[in-house]
Ligand SMILES: NC(=O)C1=CN([C@@H]2O[C@H](COP(=O)(O)OP(=O)(O)OC[C@H]3O[C@@H](n4cnc5c(N)ncnc54)[C@H](O)[C@@H]3O)[C@@H](O)[C@H]2O)C=CC1
């Protein structure tokens with residue numbers, strides 16, 4: 104991973120909840136100087152926690168706009184309207200505004216910021232906490248190649264970053280933004296299945312988690328199609344095909360198609376910071 108994430112540039116996190124803190128910790132691990140990082144927080148106790156854990160500065164949203172070169176907005180889509188009202192008068196067009204919010208398009212920010220302010224939309228995911236994030240990046244109408252590279256440098260320091268047209272952001276949100284949750288859900292359900300089969304919970308957990316890690320590394324590194332990898336596990340008249348038949352009988356594939364479509368649709372609904 105890069106050890107020079109936006110070297111010397113000052114970065115502010117506006118909203119330091121789950122994803123904001125995950126990104127913050129990743130940037131610091133990648134070598135970013137805490138003196139160049141600031142956060143904003145609504146509650147003083149939260150601010151104190153972040154200072155104690157990371158040694159970064161705490162500022163107000165307006166101060167962040169004045170002090171930081173790059174502003175990473177990581178509040179809920181529903182809170183973005185209030186944040187922008189507070190922030191917009193202080194953001195110069197020489198700042199880069201990066202939004203990590205689901206759904207909200209760059210044009211929504213551009214309409215609220217001074218004309219010409221560069222905006223980049225990014226959909227990261229929580230594995231940025233372990234430097235295995237997947238971040239999808241799209242530029243708004245005033246974002247130059249240099250702005251996109253600055254955003255890429257930040258998000259590459261905590262995993263992979265991929266540029267996609269903004270029209271594909273809602274789909275990317277459904278796949279990689281929410282994606283880790285689907286795997287956790289599966290692991291949780293399969294651990295319960297282990298309990299049903301009589302294994303102690305910690306044993307079931309360890310068996311499934313290591314299987315997930317092994318399968319993930321093979322998916323990434325083997326160059327094989329997932330169907331091939333599954334076929335290699337599925338012995339004739341064996342155990343795996345008995346399980347696969349149950350999954351097919353219960354429409355798990357169709358459920359996944361429907362689930363990701365629902366996530367994509369919800370992202371679209373959040374386009375205006377909706378409820
Ligand atoms: N959690 C995830 O896996 C991912 C979340 N996102 C996006 O990141 C954003 C944040 O999501 P989470 O971290 O899950 O939510 P969260 O609720 O954990 O964090 C949001 C934080 O923003 C703070 N906040 C709200 N208004 C503020 C304001 N005006 N000034 C300063 N701080 C303020 C809240 O106090 C809270 O700490 C959302 O827009 C979401 O769509 C994107 C990718 C993945």
Ligand SMILES: O=C(O)[C@@H]1CCC=N1
Nearest residue numbers: 204205276280281282
């Ligand atoms: O659930 C959400 O809305 C956020 C966006 C992607 C992952 N978490």
